[in-house]
Amino acid sequence: MSLSADDHVVVVGAGLAGWTFCEELRRREYRGALTLVGEEEHEPYDRPPLSKQVAEGKWELERTSLVTPERRAATEVTWRLAERAVELNVSGPFVELNSGERLHATRVVVATGVRARQLPWRTPETMTLRRRDDAERLSRALHSLRPSDEVVIVGAGFIGAELATALVRRGLHVRVLEAAPIPLAAQLGPDIARAIAAKASTAGVNLRTGVEIVGISSEGGYSDVLLSDGSEYHARLVVAGVGAEPALEWIAGSGLATAQGILVNEHFEARARIGALGDVARFPWRGEPTRLEHWQIAHDSARTLAAWWVNGEALAPLVPYFWSDQYGQKVQVLGRPHPEARVHVVRGGLDEDRFVGLYERGGLVSAVVGLNQPRALMLSRPLLVEETSMEEAFRLAPWEG
Amino acid sequence: MRVRVNYDLCSSNAVCMGIAPDVFEVRDDGFLYLLTDEPGEDRVAAVREAVGACPNGAISLEA
Numbered sequence: 001m002s003l004s005a006d007d008h009v010v011v012v013g014a015g016l017a018g019w020t021f022c023e024e025l026r027r028r029e030y031r032g033a034l035t036l037v038g039e040e041e042h043e044p045y046d047r048p049p050l051s052k053q054v055a056e057g058k059w060e061l062e063r064t065s066l067v068t069p070e071r072r073a074a075t076e077v078t079w080r081l082a083e084r085a086v087e088l089n090v091s092g093p094f095v096e097l098n099s100g101e102r103l104h105a106t107r108v109v110v111a112t113g114v115r116a117r118q119l120p121w122r123t124p125e126t127m128t129l130r131r132r133d134d135a136e137r138l139s140r141a142l143h144s145l146r147p148s149d150e151v152v153i154v155g156a157g158f159i160g161a162e163l164a165t166a167l168v169r170r171g172l173h174v175r176v177l178e179a180a181p182i183p184l185a186a187q188l189g190p191d192i193a194r195a196i197a198a199k200a201s202t203a204g205v206n207l208r209t210g211v212e213i214v215g216i217s218s219e220g221g222y223s224d225v226l227l228s229d230g231s232e233y234h235a236r237l238v239v240a241g242v243g244a245e246p247a248l249e250w251i252a253g254s255g256l257a258t259a260q261g262i263l264v265n266e267h268f269e270a271r272a273r274i275g276a277l278g279d280v281a282r283f284p285w286r287g288e289p290t291r292l293e294h295w296q297i298a299h300d301s302a303r304t305l306a307a308w309w310v311n312g313e314a315l316a317p318l319v320p321y322f323w324s325d326q327y328g329q330k331v332q333v334l335g336r337p338h339p340e341a342r343v344h345v346v347r348g349g350l351d352e353d354r355f356v357g358l359y360e361r362g363g364l365v366s367a368v369v370g371l372n373q374p375r376a377l378m379l380s381r382p383l384l385v386e387e388t389s390m391e392e393a394f395r396l397a398p399w400e401g
Numbered sequence: 402m403r404v405r406v407n408y409d410l411c412s413s414n415a416v417c418m419g420i421a422p423d424v425f426e427v428r429d430d431g432f433l434y435l436l437t438d439e440p441g442e443d444r445v446a447a448v449r450e451a452v453g454a455c456p457n458g459a460i461s462l463e464a
Contacts, residue, residue: 046458048456
């Protein structure tokens with residue numbers, strides 16, 4: 001079942017997952033045909049800097065490119081950029097493009113990622129930040145701001161908090177409006193989330209939580225954001241960071257997709273000859289189907305499927321990881337934090353500038369969170385590679401190393 | 402095989418250390434230290450994994 005020179009692999013989605021997969025196939029000396037379809041006109045680029053270095057004005061957009069001349073030379077692919085896949089036929093298999101052309105394949109990989117959720121109100125001043133074109137539009141809008149202008153960010157999730165931090169560093173007035181009483185509580189649980197949100201003010205970010213937006217209207221180049229308590233914000237720019245959803249309409253007819261993503265096995269196969277990577281994949285993590293929109297999942301899922309398809313090699317199960325640079329803090333999480341899990345702080349304290357916490361679920365360590373503690377966090381990674389009881393974790397105390 | 406770190410790109414996420422702690426060490430000062438810049442052949446696979454897994458693309462390998 002390993003790939004041979006007679007195969008044709010079609011990869012749909014030219015983000016980190018799709019591109020890394022192509023690179024890994026060639027690095028493992030797959031010599032067959034390889035086609036990479038991407039809806040955007042841009043070659044694959046890295047998204048995390050868009051809300052960090054690029055938003056702060058420290059990096060030009062070109063610097064986010066994942067395709068250097070060396071990497072391009074090492075990875076021979078047939079590029080189909082600025083083309084959108086509209087159908088996946090799993091029995092063919094083939095992928096149909098919006099032009100009507102069918103790409104017949106022996107294997108297909110779905111890596112179409114997620115798209116930013118939009119606010120119900122659209123004005124000329126509202127936007128989201130997900131793609132390179134969004135970042136370019138944001139950059140242009142920022143250059144037209146006057147010093148007195150305020151930027152309103154809707155949502156204090158990861159994108160909202162990172163963007164707010166970056167814009168404050170540019171010297172802009174930033175107001176963040178969050179619906180939940182505690183931002184990120186649904187992801188990290190209330191205690192850790194509260195400790196992180198408490199850093200907003202020290203970073204110069206005006207954060208208002210527990211607010212409900214009832215309308216956004218536009219006039220004279222400004223948007224007025226109206227809250228249910230009657231307060232109103234006059235913004236030259238409104239950026240929504242209100243989550244994302246899998247971009248899977250194009251495979252609706254394939255029987256593979258659900259609203260929760262594409263169910264895959266430990267090799268990231270949805271069926272024989274069909275793979276799904278990155279943000280769209282629901283992979284087994286400790287027995288539970290898990291879909292995570294993390295950079296590292298995109299990367300590691302691509303490595304995992306490539307190793308399996310080219311060499312029949314099963315890589316070690318990935319350990320979920322993400323990081324966020326927000327409010328001047330480095331937040332890092334390994335594993336899967338459940339919001340209702342009990343958190344044991346094992347280093348530092350929640351009211352301090354640094355801490356490490358263990359999430360306990362079913363008597364096991366289910367996640368480790370760190371604030372400004374990269375060393376202690378990564379030393380704790382073995383607690384998640386193998387299932388580890390809380391008792392054993394405290395005995396080993398790897399974070400002390 | 403030589404390991405190189407571009408310290409302008411490194412932001413001490415310590416992902417490399419999670420993969421190959423015998424080669425990469427982020428210390429309590431928050432900086433990354435290379436414990437060896439010429440790891441043995443048996444560590445090539447792990448170092449290559451760390452090169453790819455670095456979210457900042459800060460690590461490279463030279464023959």
